[in-house]
Amino acid sequence: MVAERIEGLRLPRTQRRQQILAAAAQAFAETGFHGTSLADVATRVGVSQPGLLHHYPNKQALILAVLEERDDEDSRYLDETFRDGDPTVVEWLMALCELNARRPELVRLYTVTAAESLDPAHPAHEFFQHRYQRIRRIMAERIAADQRKGRVDRALDPEHVATEVMAVMDGLQLQWLMRPPVDMCARFRAYLERWSAGGEDAAPAGGRRLSADA
Amino acid sequence: MVAERIEGLRLPRTQRRQQILAAAAQAFAETGFHGTSLADVATRVGVSQPGLLHHYPNKQALILAVLEERDDEDSRYLDETFRDGDPTVVEWLMALCELNARRPELVRLYTVTAAESLDPAHPAHEFFQHRYQRIRRIMAERIAADQRKGRVDRALDPEHVATEVMAVMDGLQLQWLMRPPVDMCARFRAYLERWSAGGEDAAPAGGRRLSADA
DNA sequence: GTCTATAAAATGATAGAC
DNA sequence: GTCTATCATTTTATAGAC
Numbered sequence: 001m002v003a004e005r006i007e008g009l010r011l012p013r014t015q016r017r018q019q020i021l022a023a024a025a026q027a028f029a030e031t032g033f034h035g036t037s038l039a040d041v042a043t044r045v046g047v048s049q050p051g052l053l054h055h056y057p058n059k060q061a062l063i064l065a066v067l068e069e070r071d072d073e074d075s076r077y078l079d080e081t082f083r084d085g086d087p088t089v090v091e092w093l094m095a096l097c098e099l100n101a102r103r104p105e106l107v108r109l110y111t112v113t114a115a116e117s118l119d120p121a122h123p124a125h126e127f128f129q130h131r132y133q134r135i136r137r138i139m140a141e142r143i144a145a146d147q148r149k150g151r152v153d154r155a156l157d158p159e160h161v162a163t164e165v166m167a168v169m170d171g172l173q174l175q176w177l178m179r180p181p182v183d184m185c186a187r188f189r190a191y192l193e194r195w196s197a198g199g200e201d202a203a204p205a206g207g208r209r210l211s212a213d214a
Numbered sequence: 215m216v217a218e219r220i221e222g223l224r225l226p227r228t229q230r231r232q233q234i235l236a237a238a239a240q241a242f243a244e245t246g247f248h249g250t251s252l253a254d255v256a257t258r259v260g261v262s263q264p265g266l267l268h269h270y271p272n273k274q275a276l277i278l279a280v281l282e283e284r285d286d287e288d289s290r291y292l293d294e295t296f297r298d299g300d301p302t303v304v305e306w307l308m309a310l311c312e313l314n315a316r317r318p319e320l321v322r323l324y325t326v327t328a329a330e331s332l333d334p335a336h337p338a339h340e341f342f343q344h345r346y347q348r349i350r351r352i353m354a355e356r357i358a359a360d361q362r363k364g365r366v367d368r369a370l371d372p373e374h375v376a377t378e379v380m381a382v383m384d385g386l387q388l389q390w391l392m393r394p395p396v397d398m399c400a401r402f403r404a405y406l407e408r409w410s411a412g413g414e415d416a417a418p419a420g421g422r423r424l425s426a427d428a
Numbered sequence: 429g430t431c432t433a434t435a436a437a438a439t440g441a442t443a444g445a446c
Numbered sequence: 447g448t449c450t451a452t453c454a455t456t457t458t459a460t461a462g463a464c
Contacts, residue, residue, distance in 0.1 A: 008446090008447090008448055008449065009448085010447050010448070011448095012447095013447080016447075016448095031248065031333055031336075032246065032248060032249075032329075032330055033249075034248035034249035035247075035248035035333070037438075037439060037440085038440065039438085039440095047448075047449095048448070048449055048450080049439090049440085049441090050442080050443095050448080050449070050450085050451095051447075051449065053440085053441070053442090054447065054448070057441095058440075058441075059440070059441095111329050111332070112329045112330060114329070114388065115328070115329035115330070115388065116246055116249070116326060116329070116330065118322060118325070118326060118388075119244050119245050119249070121245075122245075128392070129392055132389060132392055133394075160401060160404065163386070163389060163396050163401055164382065164386075164401055164404070164405055166385060167381070167382050167384075167386045167388070167401070168381050168385060169385070170381075170384065170385040170388055171380060171381025171383070171384035171385035172377070172378075172381045174328065174329065174332075174381070174384055175346060175377060175380065175381060177332050178332065178342070178343055178346055179343055180347075182377050187374060187377055187378055190374065190378070191378055194408075195408075222430055222464090223430085224429050224430070225430095226429095227429080230429075251456075251457060251458085252457075252459090253456085253457075253458095261429095261430075261431095262431055262432080263457090263458085263459090264431070264433095264459085264460080265429075265430050265431070267459070267460090268430070272458075272459075273458075429464105430464085431462100431463080431464080432462095432463080433460105433461085433463100434459100434460085434461085435458105435460075435461095436457100436458090436459090437456105437458085438457075438458095439454100439455080439456075439457090440453105441453085441454090442451105442452085442453080443450105443451085443452080444450095444451090444452105445448105445449080445451100446447105446448085446449080446450105
């Protein structure tokens with residue numbers, strides 16, 4: 001039984017746009033940009049297809065809005081979670097992984113559209129090129145900061161480590177989204193503990209210890 | 215200047231099918247299953263769209279044929295490369311990475327379609343579910359074999375290591391396919407050397423040493 | 429083995445009424 | 447803000463000639 005569509009129901013602009021972004025995120029996560037039709041998204045929202053295009057002028061604008069909104073939301077959450085602490089990069093990464101583990105649909109959205117966006121003609125091509133550069137830079141800075149605090153082996157190249165960590169996260173996410181799913185957080189924790197074992201000559205300042213369970 | 219289409223030119227079945235698989239592999243690598251049209255592939259081959267469908271009855275059969283053929287080809291190559299040696303799992307993995315580094319279009323085909331295939335309705339969904347299970351099993355067996363030979367730390371769980379190694383490869387491939395590309399083989403070698411350092415208490419029997427250059 | 433012709437459906441987008 | 451109507455294209459697939 002599909003939810004009835006209340007035709008012509010007028011909603012405030014912001015609210016409707018939120019609905020649309022949520023529905024579009026689901027659809028793009030399942031079938032990517034090319035595999036998703038505007039009619040598909042419109043149906044999920046309970047609105048006509050031209051009604052959808054009233055809020056986002058075309059398909060490209062829609063997917064970009066989805067990706068950017070989700071990115072902003074995540075940044076805010078992570079900033080907030082560690083507002084007063086001084087987490088090690090390892091703690092920060094595990095928190096990110098555990099956050100992701102609670103949001104498979106979001107992970108899937110980025111896994112699917114990132115691969116699709118390798119095509120230079122893809123509407124999110126530039127978005128993902130910049131996104132990966134940005135995340136790599138942020139991660140390298142955190143690693144370098146931990147090196148200065150003696151928490152990470154100083155012999156390592158921050159940018160190289162950042163590249164590797166991102167690869168592990170992306171790759172584990174893909175296998176986690178498959179059947180049977182791998183235990184993403186357990187594998188990531190094991191990886192991080194092996195990786196950071198060398199440089200742990202100082203206790204985390206304001207953070208908690210990395211625990212083996214959870 | 216686009217290559218002229220010689221209309222109606224009759225080619226032997228096998229040869230034409232090879233052409234089609236090659237063109238389809240390119241197209242699917244660039245835009246995935248949903249983003250590729252049969253007309254697109256047909257044009258690349260220099261054949262009409264119904265002419266294409268004469269050789270593969272529908273789009274799903276085409277992409278499955280592409281993926282399976284490429285997998286077979288790779289298996290043959292890897293078996294052949296190490297026919298007489300007894301490579302360590304690390305040597306075997308580096309050879310695989312270096313092979314991939316020479317075939318970006320093939321890597322892209324698998325990166326793009328694997329993510330797309332997370333959708334249970336995708337024509338290659340089952341193919342990739344099985345593929346990942348199979349590769350994980352093969353890799354775990356090689357790791358276990360190396361453990362018995364004292365080449366890899368016996369404390370490690372082969373299946374867990376296999377999962378992690380596959381994640382690193384997949385993740386590095388994605389970043390390698392982006393701009394600017396990361397140095398996939400260098401990052402993979404650094405990862406493997408850190409990973410295998412613990413268990414190297416025996417010299418590889420018939421294999422060569424892992425070198426820092428290449 | 430390949431083509432032209434064609435069908436039937438889906439898709440992204442616009443015009444204009446309410 | 448939402449709809450119906452409509453368009454121009456594209457897309458997968460089939461029929462039948464050569």
